[in-house]
Amino acid sequence: MGEVSQRNIKHVIAVASGKGGVGKSSVAGLAAVTLARMGYKVGIMDADITGPSIPKIFGLVGSPAMSGDYLLPLETKLGIKVMSLNLLLSNNEQPVIWRGPLIANTVLQFWNEVAWGDLDYLLVDLPPGTGDVPLTVMKSMPLNGVIMVSSPQDLAGMVVGKAINMAATLEIPILGLVENMSFLVCPKCGTKMEIFGPSRGEELSKRYNLRLIGKLPVDPLLVSLSDRGRIEEYSRDEIFRNLPDLVQNL
Numbered sequence: 686m687g688e689v690s691q692r693n694i695k696h697v698i699a700v701a702s703g704k705g706g707v708g709k710s711s712v713a714g715l716a717a718v719t720l721a722r723m724g725y726k727v728g729i730m731d732a733d734i735t736g737p738s739i740p741k742i743f744g745l746v747g748s749p750a751m752s753g754d755y756l757l758p759l760e761t762k763l764g765i766k767v768m769s770l771n772l773l774l775s776n777n778e779q780p781v782i783w784r785g786p787l788i789a790n791t792v793l794q795f796w797n798e799v800a801w802g803d804l805d806y807l808l809v810d811l812p813p814g815t816g817d818v819p820l821t822v823m824k825s826m827p828l829n830g831v832i833m834v835s836s837p838q839d840l841a842g843m844v845v846g847k848a849i850n851m852a853a854t855l856e857i858p859i860l861g862l863v864e865n866m867s868f869l870v871c872p873k874c875g876t877k878m879e880i881f882g883p884s885r886g887e888e889l890s891k892r893y894n895l896r897l898i899g900k901l902p903v904d905p906l907l908v909s910l911s912d913r914g915r916i917e918e919y920s921r922d923e924i925f926r927n928l929p930d931l932v933q934n935l
């Protein structure tokens with residue numbers, strides 16, 4: 686089987702941040718859900734090999750089948766194709782204790798040896814920081830752009846700055862910044878509360894000359910749906926609807 690039939694992907698977008706736990710996987714998941722709901726064919730490559738969370742938030746279990754030499758991604762309810770190391774481990778509590786080069790190699794296999802088929806968008810959920818895997822993905826995959834994720838807790842945005850500089854050094858366009866956990870809306874009175882300190886979204890996007898894609902609130906519903914593998918039922922994700930335009934205008 687030729688490579689063309691295994692993979693015909695129009696746009697590859699990575700989701701990155703300088704720091705862990707700011708919501709990259711949630712952003713990658715929500716962006717994929719929005720695009721899928723808009724009618725696009727979408728895939729998510731979980732490149733966070735040591736801490737893979739994509740299968741969990743989509744409630745995916747089971748092992749990918751093989752088609753010839755290629756691995757077949759699993760599909761979510763909305764038809765989002767997912768590949769993650771978690772799906773290949775016999776026990777998903779098994780820790781991955783490989784060294785950097787081996788991990789980076791696995792990510793490349795997820796690119797070269799998975800039958801992604803026809804996709805409008807492949808979202809790549811990166812591990813935090815600027816280590817081996819983000820570097821390998823940015824250097825070796827034909828990325829159209831990167832979505833940067835920050836949260837108001839980021840120390841003066843310094844950490845997101847590192848990831849931004851890395852993309853700039855490798856000449857990868859940044860689609861924009863998503864500030865996650867930006868505020869909390871009081872369920873009783875509707876007041877917006879900046880519980881992690883004042884939003885830095887505008888300031889950061891200005892400092893690094895990035896578009897502010899949008900801000901996501903702290904939302905207990907997102908956590909509870911994600912914990913139950915039902916992120917596809919979350920519908921407060923309007924900020925991702927303009928992604929196709931952003932990609933088009935790169």
Ligand SMILES: Nc1ncnc2c1ncn2[C@@H]1O[C@H](COP(=O)(O)OP(=O)(O)OP(=O)(O)O)[C@@H](O)[C@H]1O
Pocket residue numbers: 702704705706707708709710711712733736738811812813865866901902903904905907908911
């Ligand atoms: N807007 C939000 N409101 C409430 N909880 C959130 C929000 N975004 C993410 N979370 C929760 O915070 C935790 C971390 O989110 P997530 O896994 O998306 O971060 P991450 O940046 O991918 O982390 P890692 O660096 O470990 O890969 C999860 O439990 C997730 O459900």
Ligand SMILES: [Mg+2]
Pocket residue numbers: 709710711733736738810811812
């Ligand atoms: Mg993650």
